[in-house]
Amino acid sequence: MLFNILGVTCGYGASPVLKDVNVQINSQDFVGIVGPNGSGKSTLLRTISRVLKPTHGKVLLDEKDIYQMSGAEVAQKMAVVSQEQGLDFPFTVKDVVMMGRIPHLKRFAREGSRDFAAVARAMDLTDTAVLADRQVTELSGGEKQRVLLARALAQEPQILLLDEPTSYLDINYQIEIMELLVRMRRDYGLTIIAVLHDLNLASRFSDYLLVMKKGCVHAVGTPHQVITIPMIKDVYGCEVRVECSSSERPYMVFNAETKPAAGGSARRVHVVGGGGSGVQIFRNLLNAGWQISSGVVNVGDSDWQEACRLGIRVIEAPPFCPVGADEAALNKEMMQKAEFIILAGIPFGTGNLRNLETVLEEAERGARVIVVDNIDINERDYTGGQAALLYQKLLQSGVQTVNSEWEAMQLMEGSAGNAI
C-alpha cells in the first residue's frame, strides 16, 4: 500500500470541502478522480500533495504522515502537474524542466550529469526537447502543459498527481498524454492519480475511479463498476447513455434531446427506413414531439440500434433475413395507426421489397405518405427493376414527394392545423 488517506476532513474556512474521506491507493495504480465541479476533487488532490493540510485525519505515504515529512522528501517521491500553469516568466523550457530537480539538489549544489540525464529523458518522453531553448511565455497552452509534465517527470517521482492534465490540450495530445501516463506506469512503475473532468477519458485509462460528490467519496471501483447510468444520474444529475461492449471500457454519451412529454396526445408517424437513413430523422421527430414507429428493419441495422436507444417502437426482422409476412402485417398495423408514413430514400433489395409493397398498399388505401425522393430510384434499385416499378406506381398514387427528411418534417408540421 502506498497512499492511505484516513478520515480526512479539510476546508478553506468554516465549511469543510472534504468530509471524512477515506481512500487507499496502491502502488502502480492508475486512479482517476472524477466528480462534478465543486465536489472536492481538486481539494483532495491538494490535500494529498501536501499543499492543504487537513483539519482532521491523516495522509500517509508509505506509512508516514506526509505533513510530518519535509517538502523535499515528499517531492522526491511525488510530482504534481497542477491546473494552474503559472508560466508567466520568461524562463526557457530547459530551465523550467530543470526546476524539477530542485528536491534532489543539495543547497548550492550545481546540477550534475544525473540531473541533466533526468531532464533530457523527461523532455524526450513529453516531446518537448525541440522546445528546449524557447521561452515558456511564448508557448501555447498545450505546449506549456507538456512542459509541466516534463518538469514533473524530471523529479523522477514514484507518484504522479495530475489535476486535469488534458484540459488545455487538443484531442490528439489528450490521448497522447494519457497514453504516455499509461506507459510511464508500465515502464517505470509510476503510480498515477489524476483528477479528470472527462468521464470517458477517465474510464478509458484508469484502473480505478474515485467518484467525488459534495466532499465525500461517492463510489470507488473499476470503470465497469462505477460508470453507470444511475451513478451519473446520482452524482451529476443528468441523463446519459452508457455504452459498453464487452471488450471495451464503458463510455457515456449525453442525451442532448429532451424526452417528449409522455401521453397519447402525441401525433404518430411511421418511418420506413433502414441502413442509417432514419438516424437523423428520429431525433428531430422526437424533439418535435412526434411519437414514432419504424419498420421493418433487420436486427443490428444502424436504424434498429438508434431506434432501440431512443425507445422507438420498431418492427424487426432477424439479421440478414428478408421481411416476412408476419412482420409485414405488423408493419402495416403500425402504419395504420400513424398519421403520416415517411418513406426514406433507402436502397431496395429483395429483402426489404416488401416494405415498399406495404407502403404502396397503404398509399392506395389513402394514407398520407411522404416520399423522400433524394436519390434517383434507379440508383438504389437492387431488385432488377421491380422496386423501380413499384416506386413509380407509388409516386402516381397521390403521395407527397419531398427532397429531404427535413422537408418531410416541415410538411408534417405545416399540416398540424388541418390534419385529421
Place this chain on the structure above:
Amino acid sequence: MTNSYSMKRSIIFTLLIMVLLISVVLGIGIGAISIPPSEIVRILLSHVPGLQYYFAKGWAPEHATIVLTMRFPRVLLAALVGTGLALAGTVFQGLFRNPMADPYVIGVSSGAALGAVGSILLQSVVDIPLRYGIPAFAFVFAIITILLVYNLARVGGKAPVMNLILAGVAVNSVISALVSLCMFFSGNQLHQVLFWLMGGFSGRGMDYVYIFIPYGVVGTAIIFVYARELNAMLLGEEAAEHLGVEVERVKRRLLIAAALLTGACVAVSGMIGFVGLVIPHIVRMIFGPDHRTLLPAVALVGASFLLLADILARVIIAPGELPVGIVTALVGGPFFIYLLRRQKSTMF
C-alpha cells in the same frame, strides 16, 4: 549553445564589474578638489593590508585625507545602499510575482521613514543627541512594519501574495499619513526631517558604513541562499511547494531579509526611490528571470547606478548638492518608461 551563453554572461559580468570600479574612482575623484584616478587607486591600494609598502606616498597628504575620510566612505555607502535597495526590490518582485512590488509598495520604506522621523522629533523633545538614533529607529520600524504586514495578510497559516500586497498598500498609506503628521508637528525640525526624507549621502562617514554592514551582510546572504527557491516561487507558490520548497518558511525569511536590507538602507541614507523598482526590471530584461544570475547582476548594477546618481547629485548644482533621491527618480523614471515601451510584450 550553453557555452556561448555562459561566455556571454561572463563578458557581461566583467563589464558590470568594470563599470562599478570606474564609478567608484569617478565618485572619489569628482568634487570641489578633483583628484586624478591614478592617485586615487594608489591611495586606496596603499591602505589594503599587505600592500602598503608597494605604494610610495607620492600624493598630497590633503588628497589622502579627502579620499579616505570624506569621499571613499560616501562612495562606499552609496554603492552598498544601491546594492541593498536593488536586491530588496528583486526579492519583493520575485516573491510577489508582481512588477510593481518594491520596498515602498509593501510599506517597509515608509515604516523605516516613520522610525527615523520619529527619532528626529524625539531628539528635539527630550534633548538627547542620539547620533545613531535615526538608523536604529528606522531599522526597528522597518522590521515592525514587515511583521505587521505579514500577519495582517495571514489566513490559516499562509500569507497569500495578493493579501500581502493589499496589506502592504494599506499599511503603507497609514504609515505615510503618520509621517506627514510628524512633519506637521515638527516645527523647527521640519527642515531636518525633509532633508532626511529626500535621501542622500551628504556628510556620511565610515560610521554609517559600519552601521549598514552587519544588516546588509545578513540580508544579502539570506537572499543569495534562497536564489533557487525564488526561481521556483516564480512558477507560483503551489508549484514551488510541489517542488519541495517550504514556501511559507522561505517567504518569511526572504521578507525579513529584504526588510533588513531596506531598513539598513533607509536608516543610513533616507528615502531613495526608484532603485528598488527599476534596477531589478532592467537587469531582468538583460539576464532573464533566473535569480542565480539575476541577483549578483542586480547587486552590481544597483551599486553602480546609485553611485552615478550620487555623482550627478553632486555636480549638477555644484558647489551645492541635490538630494540623490530626486536624481534617481528624475533619471530612472524616464529610462524605465522607455524600456517598458520597448518591451511591452514581456510581463516584467
